[in-house]
Amino acid sequence: MRSAREQFDEIDTDHNGYISPDELKTYLMQNPKVSEANAKATIQYADENSDGRISFEEFSDLIR
Numbered sequence: 277m278r279s280a281r282e283q284f285d286e287i288d289t290d291h292n293g294y295i296s297p298d299e300l301k302t303y304l305m306q307n308p309k310v311s312e313a314n315a316k317a318t319i320q321y322a323d324e325n326s327d328g329r330i331s332f333e334e335f336s337d338l339i340r
């Protein structure tokens with residue numbers, strides 16, 4: 277089982293400390309069962325403070 281930090285770093289491909297909607301979408305859509313609408317909904321759900329990006333704290337809450 278990989279840690280939340282390892283998963284976060286994998287998704288945060290430009291390593292700026294935040295997961296952008298595009299980064300999360302790219303990651304989620306590697307799974308053929310995930311549609312673009314699913315990915316969008318996940319981003320909105322994960323972005324608790326609605327600043328348009330997902331911090332490590334928000335990501336931790338999402339995968340907990």
Ligand SMILES: [Ca+2]
Nearest residue numbers: 288292294296
């Ligand atoms: Ca990023």
Ligand SMILES: [Ca+2]
Nearest residue numbers: 323325327329
């Ligand atoms: Ca946020």
